[in-house]
Amino acid sequence: MKRHETAPPRVIVGGEGVWLIDDQGRRVLDAISSWWVNLFGHGQPRIKAAIAAQMERVEHVMLAGLTHEGVVRLSERLAARTGLGHAQYASDGACANEIALKLSAHYWRNLGRPEKNRFVSLGGSYHGETVGALGVTDVDLFRSSYAPLLRIAATVPAPRLHGPADAAAQAAELERACAALEAWLEREAAHTAALIVEPLVQCAAGFVFQPPEYLARVRELCTRHEVHLVADEIAVGMGRTGRFTACEQAGVRPDFLCLGKGLTGGFLPLSVVLSTDEVYAAFYDDDVGRGFLHSHSYTGNPLACAAALATLDLLDDARLAANAALAERLDALFEPLHEHPRLRHARRLGMIWAWDVHDAPADFARRFGLQALERGALLRPIGSTLYFMPPYVIDEAAAEHLLHATLGALQASLHEPGADALAEQALA
Numbered sequence: 547m548k549r550h551e552t553a554p555p556r557v558i559v560g561g562e563g564v565w566l567i568d569d570q571g572r573r574v575l576d577a578i579s580s581w582w583v584n585l586f587g588h589g590q591p592r593i594k595a596a597i598a599a600q601m602e603r604v605e606h607v608m609l610a611g612l613t614h615e616g617v618v619r620l621s622e623r624l625a626a627r628t629g630l631g632h633a634q635y636a637s638d639g640a641c642a643n644e645i646a647l648k649l650s651a652h653y654w655r656n657l658g659r660p661e662k663n664r665f666v667s668l669g670g671s672y673h674g675e676t677v678g679a680l681g682v683t684d685v686d687l688f689r690s691s692y693a694p695l696l697r698i699a700a701t702v703p704a705p706r707l708h709g710p711a712d713a714a715a716q717a718a719e720l721e722r723a724c725a726a727l728e729a730w731l732e733r734e735a736a737h738t739a740a741l742i743v744e745p746l747v748q749c750a751a752g753f754v755f756q757p758p759e760y761l762a763r764v765r766e767l768c769t770r771h772e773v774h775l776v777a778d779e780i781a782v783g784m785g786r787t788g789r790f791t792a793c794e795q796a797g798v799r800p801d802f803l804c805l806g807k808g809l810t811g812g813f814l815p816l817s818v819v820l821s822t823d824e825v826y827a828a829f830y831d832d833d834v835g836r837g838f839l840h841s842h843s844y845t846g847n848p849l850a851c852a853a854a855l856a857t858l859d860l861l862d863d864a865r866l867a868a869n870a871a872l873a874e875r876l877d878a879l880f881e882p883l884h885e886h887p888r889l890r891h892a893r894r895l896g897m898i899w900a901w902d903v904h905d906a907p908a909d910f911a912r913r914f915g916l917q918a919l920e921r922g923a924l925l926r927p928i929g930s931t932l933y934f935m936p937p938y939v940i941d942e943a944a945a946e947h948l949l950h951a952t953l954g955a956l957q958a959s960l961h962e963p964g965a966d967a968l969a970e971q972a973l974a
Contacts, residue, residue, distance in 0.1 A: 553916060561588025564940045566924065575923045577936050577948050582749075582781050584812030586860055587939040593811045593856040600852035609635070609846045616851035623858055627790055630803055630820035634838070635846040639780030639806040640674025642817035643742065645840060646802040647678055649825060650740035650774045656828045656836050662739045666730065666773075668704035670751030673742060673778050682742050685750055700734065702727045704748060705756050716757060724763045731771040740774035740801070745792035746895060749781045752931040753900035755893055761796035774801040780817065784808035785861050786935070788870055788896030801825060810853035811860070815844075869938050873897055876945050880934075882953060888960055889932070899934040903960070906930035910959060917955035923948055925955070932956075 556574070560567035564587055566574045576584060586593070600616065607614045621633040634649070636642050647665060654662035667673065667682040674680070680689050682699045689696065705723040707716060731738070745761050748754040768775040777800035782792045784805065789795050791803065802825070806817030829838050844850075877894055884892040889901040903910060911927040918925040927933070934948065 549912075556919065563587035563589070564937050564944050573922060574919065575936075575944055575948050575951070577923050577925050577934050579808075579935050579937050580812060580924075581807075582786070582935050583807045583810075584937050585784060585808045585857060586811050587937045588812075590811055590813075590860075592860060593813050593853050596852040596856035597813060597849050600849050604848055606844065606847055606849070608843070610841065614846075614848050614851075616848045616855060617846040620851045620854050620858075623855070624805070624818065624820055627858075628803055628820055629799055631823060632821045632826045634819045634821070634840070636806075636817045636819070636842050637815040637844055637850075638674070638817055639778070639804065640676040640679040641842065642780065642804040642806055642819050643673045643682070643776070643778055644676060644678040645819045646776045646778075646804055646821075647682070647740060647742070648840060649802065649819065649821060649838060650776065652838060653774070653825055653828045654739050656831075661737050662772075664734070664738050665699040666734070666738055666741050667699050667701055668743055668748065669701045670704060670748055670754060671701070671742070671744060672748070672750030673744075674780075699742075700730070702730050704751075704754065705760050707755050707757065720757060720760055720763070723760060724767070727764065728767055731767055731773060735771035735773050738771075738773050740776050741768055742776040742778055744778050745782060746787050746795065747782050747792070747898060749933075750928060752902070752928055753893070753898070753933050755895060758796035761793065762798055765796070765798040765800070768801075776800060776802040776804065778804050780804055780806040782898075784857075785866055785869060785938070786896055786898055788873070789866065790861070809857065810850055811857040813853040814847070814850040816847065816850035816854055865938070869897055872938070872940075875942065876940070879942060879945050880949060882949065886953075886956065888956065897935065897938060901932050903927070903930040903932060903956075907960070913959035914955050917958040918951055921951035921954050923951035923955070925952065 557569040558566050559569050564575055566576050566588065568574065604614065609617065624633060625631040634645050636645055651663045654660065665682050667684060669684055671682065671684045673682045675688055677695055680692060681696045683689055684701050703723050703726045705719050707719055743764060746756050746758065765775055777793050779791055787795060793800055793803065801822055803820040804817065809818065810816050829836060873894065873896060880899060883889055883901060888904050890904050891902045893900050910930055915926050
């Protein structure tokens with residue numbers, strides 16, 4: 547908040563496609579989809595219409611002794627897309643991850659194995675900022691202030707593949723990470739309920755990529771050692787990596803799949819945990835104590851479900867194929883960034899791009915963000931990692947604008963002393 551005294555937040559009054567519009571009429575390209583939630587642009591008419599139509603029927607129904615058509619249809623469609631036939635809804639990613647962790651530990655308790663109540667995550671992982679989710683998050687910036695409140699999980703090394711590597715280097719890194727996980731499971735599986743991972747891309751760690759082969763090996767190791775696999779696809783699901791879920795690229799089915807962010811196209815908060823028949827059966831009992839007693843007031847909200855159903859209509863196989871072709875064209879357009887002398891490890895997966903800034907100053911992320919905003923682009927680097935995660939409706943003209951704004955912001959934030967002060971003055 548102290549920083550906002552000199553750089554007050556932009557006041558956004560409208561949105562149109564990939565653009566946000568502030569109270570001065572300035573247009574800003576939303577190159578990070580408003581924290582990775584917006585799939586099809588601001589003001590998408592089909593999603594708006596679906597929400598408006600639902601408002602004419604009923605705005606909310608509690609899912610306790612009641613249900614509604616939207617949540618049933620959404621659950622059935624998600625089951626058909628993922629092969630996971632049971633859904634538990636929440637509003638955000640952290641809550642979804644906590645539901646998955648609680649379900650896992652309770653499952654083992656119901657099976658007479660209450661000692662399996664610990665969790666393990668990957669180094670550098672991020673799973674949310676509620677107390678349970680922070681326990682499996684390995685980012686000190688978010689966790690350190692609350693460490694006394696947390697039940698901190700163990701971590702195992704993740705593959706550290708920022709960008710393209712030769713086959714031998716990738717194979718060696720894959721083996722190192724898999725060997726570390728296998729050794730840990732051999733020691734600790736008897737007391738471990740679940741491993742939680744961000745499949746293929748660890749976003750908050752600086753967009754560290756994993757090969758699909760790693761996820762396949764993780765699935766095999768978890769199965770062998772009787773440990774649940776929780777796939778946190780809050781950020782990377784809903785087509786971001788090129789398939790509907792990232793797990794599809796490795797041909798694996800997790801025990802729990804968490805989706806959120808883009809699930810409603812960025813219109814309303816909604817997340818879901820999808821699980822297997824085996825998990826469901828462990829809770830199916832006359833004894834209420836064996837049931838999963840976890841609820842949120844707005845669980846399965848009809849307006850959010852209507853938005854999610856409209857989003858699924860838009861995110862069909864044809865759209866995923868179109869995204870793949872679009873990503874190839876944009877990747878060629880972004881060649882000046884791939885070849886930029888201060889950028890390293892150019893990498894892309896689906897509609898996610900990332901680069902690491904070589905020898906970045908300590909305040910790079912803030913300086914660059916201000917400079918990019920002044921040039922009409924919303925970009926928020928993670929440390930020294932610059933990334934794009936635009937809505938799927940971005941076109942070449944908007945991408946050209948994004949490229950030039952990025953190059954200009956790089957020039958200003960890396961080479962001009964005091965550039966951040968100039969940008970703050972312009973924003974005031």
